[in-house]
Amino acid sequence: MQTTLRNTFSTVFLRSALIASVCLAAAIGAQAQTAPPQPVTWELQVVRDGQQIDSFSATTNVGQARTDTHHDKVQNRVGCADQPAGNIDLQRTLTVSPTHASADDITLAIDAQETLQEESTRVSPSGCKLPPVPRQVSASHPGLVLKPGEWAQWQIVDSNPSLAYRVRASLGSSPAAQ
Known part of the structure; x- marks a missing residue:
């Protein structure tokens, strides 16, 4: 019992x-x-060989992602007559996702795909200019921790060309823009 x-x-x-x-x-x-989801306002500057060449910005909620693609169509002079041709679309696609946001720190996950153009001039065996070969670069940062309002730098490519992202973020005050 x-x-x-x-x-x-x-x-x-x-x-x-x-x-x-x-x-x-x-x-x-x-x-x-x-x-309500926490909005984060972020800005990313693309710096090539010390010069800013592009920028991205948005307000995105924690746990959401924002993807943008920018195009820079360049035309190179090629051939023995040095004529305009050899068009290349230097495409840049970034996905930024805030994964954490507080008054002390903000964490962003960043995925990037870049098409770069080599700066060196190529020539054929007969001495005529050849178009540059595009180079694909992919980079991913699962958790870039930032102090709100302060710039941080993430080096993507060290040289030929040097490529870095300058990033800053702050707590947003408006609903996220997607």
Whole structure:
């Protein structure tokens, strides 16, 4: 009888604990659903060989991502007659996602795909100019931690050409723009 009473008491206690934890989880989930997402305003400058060549900016909520593509179509002079030709689309695609935001620090996940043009001039065996060969560069930073409002630099390519991203972010005050 005592064993049966103990088992019954244990079962009731475990069921009560389970019900309490389910209710607590539901309350926390409801609170998380009603809390507005934290917007982050960010800016990213693309710096090639020390000169800013492009920039991206947006306001994006924590947990969301923003992807933008910029194109820079260049025309090179090629051939023995040095004629305009050899068009290259220097495409740059960035995806920025705030993963954490507080008054102390902001963390951004950044994925980048770049098409770069080599600066060196190539020539054929007969001495005629050849178009530059485009170079694909991919980079990913899973968690660039920034102090709100302060610039940080992320070096993508060290040389030929040098390529870096200057990034800053702050807590946004308006709903995220997607």
